[in-house]
Amino acid sequence: MAFNFPITRLSVMIRLLRAILLLSLPGLASCSSLYFPPPPQVPLLTQKGEWSAGVHSNFSGNTALQGAYAVGEHIGVMGSASFLHSNKKEDFFGSKTKRESIDHDFVEGGVGYFTRLRKDRRVLEVYGGLGVGNTKRTRFNNETNITTETAEGKLNKYFVQVNYTSKDEKSFHALGRDWDFNYGTALRASYMQLNDLRVEGVAQAPEDNVFLEPITYTRIQVLGPIQLQLISGSNFGLRSRKFLKASNSVFQLGVIVNVGGQEGRK
Template sequence: MVPPPKLFRSLLTALVRGGVPAAAAGLAGCTSLYFPPPPHAPLLTQKSEFYGSVSTNQQNNFAFQGAYAFADHLAAAGTFSSLHRSKGDKTQNFDFAEASVGYFTRLPDKRVLEVYLGAGGGSTDRTERNPEQLTTRRLEGSLSKVFVQVNYASKKKRSVHIGHHDFPLSYGTALRLSYVQLNNFRIDGLGQAPIGNVIFEPITFTRVQLAGPFQLQLMSGQAFGFHPNDYLKAANSVFQLGLIIGLGGSNSWKPGAH
């Protein structure tokens, strides 16, 4: 019997070695007010299938995601992402929600392909302080976003053997292109012009089957901003670890399926 802590460490090692580069989850620049939520990748296969996930990263940026196939080949998905943290020199608050509709299909080799169109919005603020804990600058605003995203499952599969158990692995890719705008932008209460940026996020993920409908997922990639600016920088790494559940779908593409 493998002790649970050792089992978790072994599974995490297998996820990282299984094809997802473990990028450092550093923030893009010290003044960025946008923290991209992780792309959702439900990989639905049939009507009435449900997908849900909860994930986080080293920055305590939590994301809750869900998707439901309301018709053959058609689905709706949603994401809520939240980051609230306070350090000695700054406090950051970020709340963001997305909704999308998409098309999914099975490819001839039984893999899954999805295309989603969506929009989102939220609020963001940052308070900076000096060593005496006096506020030196406050930035705040609202965010809006539109995006298109493509997901597909890889044919590559393998298993990791731990103790007396085999844990099947599967892999996939998500490509998201977004236009994000910072609105109602204020610095120390003074209004600023809106700022926009086009952001491209190529993401890969590895999933390991735990038990029943539950899987552990490691998502990693990069976010690239096409228009450099001080407040919507997006050249930060994406690194999310989460738990996902899938109910009611076909398992032919999933770990351990043949």
């Protein structure tokens, strides 16, 4: 189904611009949390034997490698590895001498159920899983190399996630060609634990929190099974914590490959 009238083009461009703007927000504010969430994975599995793989990143350098496979007609497994290693100013408008070094490595995996709804035009996925990782943040003066604060710990995560997506492809015309795209939404709820927490080398009481991460995503067909994916969303922490709070972005730009699945209609 093709939409060639200006309103559709404008709405797509607004979505793209909004996503790009939101991708830049992490660099405009100081991030004090020790948790940098990977993007919720939306493999959109439709039948046994299908697999999905992707890579995502944002302007903060939080990069995730993801993969999923349909082991049965309605059962899928997925996993991801994310990492963030950076050394930058504490905030966008701050002094160049005030630096913040971040080392964050995290892996997670899950298993779930997928099915097609509304005459095979929609995909519903429900996953549950867990994750583990290490995180460290160091603040220091770039000129004197004197450390002002170091905080580090180990992360444990338990999550459930629901994905709901249209498999009917629409299109818009730009750059001399038609671009097919589809879109969807996801909600991830996570229980996080920050253990072995140490500040300036001194042991601290562990922290925990419950995060809600609602997102929307748009996939644009680039070439064959290769798609460009834009993720925009929010991260809410239900508990007040000092080092484990929802102050980091879930906005991501990525490349997705899906092979072996059904089309928008059987």
